[in-house]
Every structure is written in structure tokens, then in C-alpha cells.
Amino acid sequence: MKQTINNKFSKLFFIALSLAFFFDSCQKDSSAKTSETTPQNATISSSKPKGSTLASLSGGFSDGVDLQPSYYNGGNPNFGWSLMKQQGNIKTLRIEIDPSRVSTSQAAGWISQARSNGYTSLICTFHEYGGSSNASDLVTAATWWKNNYKALGGNFTINLCNEWGSGTMTSNAFAAAYNQAIPIVRQVYSGPIIIDCAGYGHDVVITKDAVLGTNGTKINDGNIVLSNHIYPNGYVNSLNRTAQESDLDYMSATGKPCIIGEFGYAPSGSCNWQQMVQYAKNKGWAVLAWSWNGDGTGMNLVSPAWSDNPSATSFTLSSYFSQAYPFL
Numbered sequence: 001m002k003q004t005i006n007n008k009f010s011k012l013f014f015i016a017l018s019l020a021f022f023f024d025s026c027q028k029d030s031s032a033k034t035s036e037t038t039p040q041n042a043t044i045s046s047s048k049p050k051g052s053t054l055a056s057l058s059g060g061f062s063d064g065v066d067l068q069p070s071y072y073n074g075g076n077p078n079f080g081w082s083l084m085k086q087q088g089n090i091k092t093l094r095i096e097i098d099p100s101r102v103s104t105s106q107a108a109g110w111i112s113q114a115r116s117n118g119y120t121s122l123i124c125t126f127h128e129y130g131g132s133s134n135a136s137d138l139v140t141a142a143t144w145w146k147n148n149y150k151a152l153g154g155n156f157t158i159n160l161c162n163e164w165g166s167g168t169m170t171s172n173a174f175a176a177a178y179n180q181a182i183p184i185v186r187q188v189y190s191g192p193i194i195i196d197c198a199g200y201g202h203d204v205v206i207t208k209d210a211v212l213g214t215n216g217t218k219i220n221d222g223n224i225v226l227s228n229h230i231y232p233n234g235y236v237n238s239l240n241r242t243a244q245e246s247d248l249d250y251m252s253a254t255g256k257p258c259i260i261g262e263f264g265y266a267p268s269g270s271c272n273w274q275q276m277v278q279y280a281k282n283k284g285w286a287v288l289a290w291s292w293n294g295d296g297t298g299m300n301l302v303s304p305a306w307s308d309n310p311s312a313t314s315f316t317l318s319s320y321f322s323q324a325y326p327f328l
Contacts, residue, residue: 057284059192059225059257061157062121063328064092064286065301066262068294069110070127072306075102077293079110080302080315081117084292089328093119094261094288096127096162099144108152115153123194123261123288124152125159131200133169135177137161142181149188158185159194159227159261167199167237171209172217174198178210182221194225196261197251201229204250205238211254226251227261229290230276233269243271245279252283260287264299265323277327289324301325 065084069077084090093114097107107124114122126144129137141161149158160181165174182193198206207226211219228251234243251258260280263273277287293300293315296307301324302315 057257058259058286059157059194060121061123061225061259061286062091064090064094064121064288065292065328066094066096066288066290066294067110067292068096068127069306070096070098070101070294071296072294073310075106076109077306077310078313078315079113080293081113083302083315083317085117087325087328089325090292091119092121092123092286092288093292094123094125094159096125096294098127099148100128104148104151111153111156122156123159124156125162125194125261127162129161130163131166132164133166133173135173135180138164138177138181139184142184145185145189146187149185154189157191157194157225158189159196160185161196163196163200163229165196165198165203165206167203167206167235169198169206171206171215174206175210175213175217175219178219178221179217182219186221190223192223192225192257193221194227194259194261195219196227196229199235199237201227201262202234202243202247203236203238204228204247205236208250208254211256225257225259226254227259228280230260230263230271230273230280231267231269232265232271232273233267234271234273234276235269242269243276245272245276248276248280248283248285258283258285260285262290263287263324263327264290264295265320266297266299274327281327287327289328299324 067079069075095110111122111124126141129141138161145158178195185193197203209215228248236243236247260277263277265273280287289301290299293302293306295305299320300318301321303318304312
């Protein structure tokens with residue numbers, strides 16, 4: 001649950017111990033500044049580990065944004081590249097691809113556009129089966145990557161399946177499914193594979209136990225990056241509570257690079273998303289804001305949203321921009 005004044009000191013003591021124990025993968029910077037445009041008095045630090053340290057903690061990724069173009073204008077929206085390039089802290093793009101809505105050639109066009117506009121740190125994710133515990137769904141995603149990675153142009157990082165894995169499945173089942181799926185992807189791709197935490201990106205316990213093999217079965221492939229998704233409604237079913245900053249220490253405990261693949265201010269809930277994002281940044285993790293455009297509920301850094309005007313050709317920064325961008 002969200003921390004209260006009464007347990008403030010115990011929380012600080014726990015975080016201090018956690019940071020000391022996981023020093024190799026978790027490094028907190030004391031230099032911080034407060035943004036008046038950020039609600040709930042979250043503190044946004046302008047500093048984080050640099051160079052090779054940051055690369056090892058986040059798998060080489062820098063901060064950036066998500067894009068979800070599959071559902072708008074027949075999969076051919078205007079990305080607003082000129083405005084995006086004016087925002088210097090956007091370095092990494094994570095593009096969600098729904099193969100049931102767009103062709104491989106359309107998705108390849110998005111990737112090509114991103115590269116031609118100077119974005120070379122690219123993550124692409126298969127966007128179906130979120131919340132599924134069915135191993136065959138994950139295998140379907142893996143097979144799609146095997147059949148389409150080269151046609152998409154290659155040379156990007158694969159996020160195998162967006163938010164696959166429920167918060168009620170066992171860590172053994174989670175690991176076993178990835179052990180079926182990853183070798184399929186490896187037939188065409190040797191780079192790091194991003195794995196979203198179970199439970200819609202929130203359940204760090206299932207994920208940690210699957211990586212370490214705590215309950216008997218572990219994810220065999222070592223070249224993986226773990227991704228958490230941070231929203232106010234975040235809930236860790238394994239812990240029976242709302243998501244909170246200390247959850248990220250479970251991910252650090254795996255020794256794997258970690259990122260925040262998505263963060264945003266909705267849906268409503270009691271998770272303090274700003275504090276969690278800042279905690280991740282203090283660890284040296286890359287964070288990706290949801291979204292540059294493509295969200296249907298208002299979490300778009302630009303206006304108009306594709307959901308309002310899918311054929312728009314001109315964009316301005318939205319009011320949400322001032323809440324999300326300061327974290328990048």
C-alpha cells in the first residue's frame with residue numbers, strides 16, 4: 001500500500017539496507033531538484049549513474065517514450081518527428097506492434113521513420129495477449145518475431161510480448177513459458193530480450209523467482225532485460241498490496257539489467273507513480289514515458305492525440321508533457 005507518515009522512518013531504513021545490499025546494481029544519487037509542475041511533491045533528480053555503469057544497469061538504454069500507432073489512421077499516423085526531436089531527453093523509442101491490426105511492412109515503415117529521424121535506440125514489442133497465462137500465446141509472439149524480425153529491418157531490441165503473464169501464475173510456469181519462447185526468437189536474434197514483469201508489468205516477485213529459479217524452474221537465457229510498468233493502479237498480487245518503490249529491489253536482486261518500460265499518471269489508484277519512477281532513476285535505470293502518442297485515455301505527450309484526430313499533421317506539447325517529461 002501507499003506509505004504513510006507513521007512508517008516513514010521504517011521505509012527509509014529498509015531502502016537504505018536494500019541499497020547497500022544491491023550496490024552493484026543500485027546506486028542512489030543525492031543530488032535532486034523539485035519540479036513545481038509535478039504533482040504529489042515528487043522529487044525529480046537530474047543526476048544518475050553515468051557511462052558504463054548506466055549501460056550495465058539499464059542494458060544500454062537511455063530514457064525515452066512509448067508509441068502505439070497500430071490503432072490509428074489505418075496504422076499510418078503522423079508521428080510528429082520534428083517536435084519530438086526538439087525534446088532532447090528523448091533518446092529511446094519503444095514501439096508497440098499489434099500484428100492483428102497492421103502489416104509487417106507498415107511496422108517496418110515506423111521503424112524506418114524512427115531511424116531516418118535519428119533514433120537508433122529502438123525497442124519493439126509484440127502487443128497482444130497482455131495478462132495471459134497461456135504459454136501458447138507467448139510462443140505465438142516468439143514465432144511472429146522469428147518470421148518477421150528481418151522483414152522489420154532488424155537492428156532493434158525485442159520486447160518479446162507486452163505484459164504477458166498474469167499476477168496469479170506461478171514463477172515456474174512463467175519461467176517455463178519463456179524457456180519455450182526464447183529459443184524460437186534466438187533463431188533470428190542474438191541480442192538482449194526484454195521481459196515484462198508478470199501481472200501487467202507489476203508483479204516483481206513472480207518475475208524475480210522465475211529469473212533466479214527460486215521455486216525450481218528458472219529462465220535459462222541469461223541475455224535478458226527486465227521491465228516494470230508503473231501506473232497509479234499498480235498492484236503486486238504476490239505481495240497482496242499496491243506497488244511501491246521497494247518493489248524495484250526485487251528486480252535488482254536478479255542481477256539483470258532493468259528498465260521502466262512504461263510509466264504514466266492513469267488509471268487512478270494509490271500507487272505513488274512519481275516516487276517509483278524517481279526511485280528507478282536513482283538506481284540508474286532508463287525510464288520510458290507512456291506515451292508520445294497513441295494512448296486512448298489522455299496520456300499523450302503531444303496534442304492532438306491520435307485517438308482524437310488520427311490524421312493530424314501538426315502537434316503541440318500537451319499538459320501531460322509537464323508531468324512526464326521532467327523524469328526523462
